[in-house]
Ligand SMILES: Nc1nc2c(c(=O)[nH]1)N[C@H]1C(S)=C(S)[C@@H](COP(=O)(O)OP(=O)(O)OC[C@H]3O[C@@H](n4cnc5c(=O)[nH]c(N)nc54)[C@H](O)[C@@H]3O)O[C@H]1N2
Ligand SMILES: Nc1nc2c(c(=O)[nH]1)N[C@H]1C(S)=C(S)[C@@H](COP(=O)(O)OP(=O)(O)OC[C@H]3O[C@@H](n4cnc5c(=O)[nH]c(N)nc54)[C@H](O)[C@@H]3O)O[C@H]1N2
């Protein structure tokens with residue numbers, strides 16, 4: 060496909076290319092990429108794009124620095140050292156690498172012993188699963204349950220509303236009250252913040268509900284610093300107040316909520332005093348929040364995934380998602396809730412893109428969040444074959460998956476054959492048998508959906524692939540050819556894949572020309588009910604508060620040894636573990652830190668800046684203590700997700716997290732974690 064035509068006024072040596080930010084971020088910004096003499100010299104936002112209006116975050120405005128990074132992997136690499144030794148690699152040709160990988164895969168008797176492992180390093184439809192999915196389907200490899208981020212909340216929204224649907228981003232600007240709940244929007248959802256800030260300027264009240272006093276909490280009118288994993292109790296307490304004070308929209312409840320009687324009986328067990336005790340806040344905070352929520356219209360909730368990373372995270376999302384159904388906030392386009400907008404895209408996406416029919420036999424499914432345990436598991440009738448080969452792309456599991464001591468041990472298995480498609484020598488690439496050089500967003504074509512807004516975007520390639528790098532699509536095509544797969548599905552070019560990705564309702568020519576297409580959608584989706592559940596009503600049945608696996612009240616013996624609750628939300632200048640190796644961004648974050656309240660630091664004799672060990676029975680993470688009012692007493696904030704090898708002692712925050720799963724969606728409970736902190 061041709062890049063954008065050279066616009067009038069630009070010299071032939073300089074051209075503008077329209078792109079899309081590939082990162083796992085709700086915003087999916089439209090990019091304006093300036094290419095001079097076949098080199099990208101600037102990455103900016105496109106001011107014309109209504110949802111993201113020309114502003115980029117600091118990270119992606121440095122995207123060219125990432126693409127032209129001197130440490131880019133630009134040739135296929137083959138391991139020459141043992142997995143337990145410092146990593147050493149030699150360069151090999153593509154032909155040799157692909158032939159050898161294919162030979163290794165063919166030698167595996169049961170294809171289910173071959174495991175793909177990927178997430179949202181790029182959220183592109185093409186460089187994500189389009190060709191990879193075809194390859195693994197044809198191979199008959201194990202399936203992967205992609206749970207590491209959002210599946211608890213996704214399952215909860217689906218159970219409650221019938222799909223991952225929510226308010227439109229732009230109408231937050233018209234809200235009069237916004238609850239920013241489990242979201243550090245300024246750091247992780249910048250363009251939402253622009254609309255919230257507009258509402259604030261117009262007189263709206265903003266309330267942040269978050270254990271950490273984030274930069275977003277600093278800018279809100281009120282901050283409610285509850286204990287991690289207690290959001291479900293707070294939601295029940297709010298319902299208690301709505302019911303006790305007669306603040307329900309009875310008509311909306313009667314017509315559009317299923318299971319209200321059952322929910323009401325549960326909520327009445329949660330008077331503000333009990334909620335206060337469970338959540339570690341005051342009863343007046345509960346009462347005040349309920350009053351504000353019931354008496355202000357339109358009232359909107361921006362929920363984010365931070366609050367669902369605990370055992371009861373799915374139920375907590377269900378309960379919070381029911382709040383706008385009880386007050387009838389959904390009647391207004393600026394009222395309701397947004398966690399994810401991704402369900403809006405479902406009717407416009409081609410469900411056959413990954414060619415499920417190429418899979419001839421059903422396969423087992425491995426949960427990506429338990430990869431540590433699963434790599435160490437022996438063959439058994441329940442589990443199936445031992446994992447013998449792992450093909451990783453768009454993810455850095457050794458850094459981001461929970462309980463990394465086990466993940467590392469699994470990747471170090473001498474009998475495991477690991478292929479990693481990457482831009483850089485990440486912690487995961489360091490443990491590969493082969494590292495295959497992948498292109499970045501500036502070098503390949505892709506099409507994107509979003510989860511914070513409802514536009515489809517296209518990313519035109521701005522420059523040719525650097526070195527010998529290849530798009531993921533091309534790498535999987537090459538692997539398919541080396542395996543002898545001859546189905547026509549493997550002959551599709553990236554442009555053909557891009558045209559196949561959506562239904563005809565998305566005008567591909569217009570998308571290609573303008574760079575984005577907005578989905579045609581109703582403004583206030585549930586104003587008249589119309590939930591996508593089987594009954595057409597919001598489903599309240601069964602939703603309840605579940606305490607954490609690890610907390611002072613649920614596991615007192617463990618808490619006696621490890622009394623601090625640790626959450627590990629993202630650092631502002633990294634994107635999960637991406638950008639940790641971009642020096643200008645790492646310099647801003649400076650060092651891996653754990654934020655600790657002055658009282659907790661004093662009780663442990665810790666000074667600000669001291670090198671500390673954050674530890675529990677699973678492992679020990681070395682970082683620096685930052686004594687900070689951003690941490691509440693009893694809770695420490697271990698900002699993520701550093702590359703282990705760029706941290707202080709070859710470890711990161713996932714050294715101490717566990718692999719137990721959430722109540723719904725089988726997601727990791729990263730923020731349900733007890734630790735102790737001591738001077739190192
Ligand atoms: N700069 C930056 N932006 C990002 C990312 C990044 O790494 N860096 N990551 C991206 C990804 S992958 C995602 S999934 C999205 C969304 O990613 P999220 O993980 O939702 O990110 P945050 O907005 O930081 O929201 C998490 C907030 O929830 C709070 N929190 C933790 N536990 C609890 C709890 O039990 N209850 C409540 N109420 N709050 C809690 C944390 O303190 C934090 O402020 O952001 C994306 N954007
Ligand atoms: N303790 C703790 N752990 C967490 C979290 C937390 O809050 N706390 N957050 C969790 C969340 S929300 C998420 S989403 C996961 C994220 O985990 P991952 O999805 O693994 O995300 P990243 O760490 O950004 O790693 C993505 C990798 O993909 C590579 N990549 C990017 N584009 C391409 C491409 O086009 N081709 C190829 N081959 N590679 C590419 C990048 O170089 C990068 O190394 O981490 C989770 N881990």
Ligand code: SF4
Pocket residue numbers: 080081082084085086087088115116117118119120249250634
């Ligand atoms: S990471 Fe998010 S805010 Fe930053 S450019 Fe990408 S989509 Fe926009």
Ligand SMILES: [Mo]
Pocket residue numbers: 083207208209
């Ligand atoms: Mo995520």
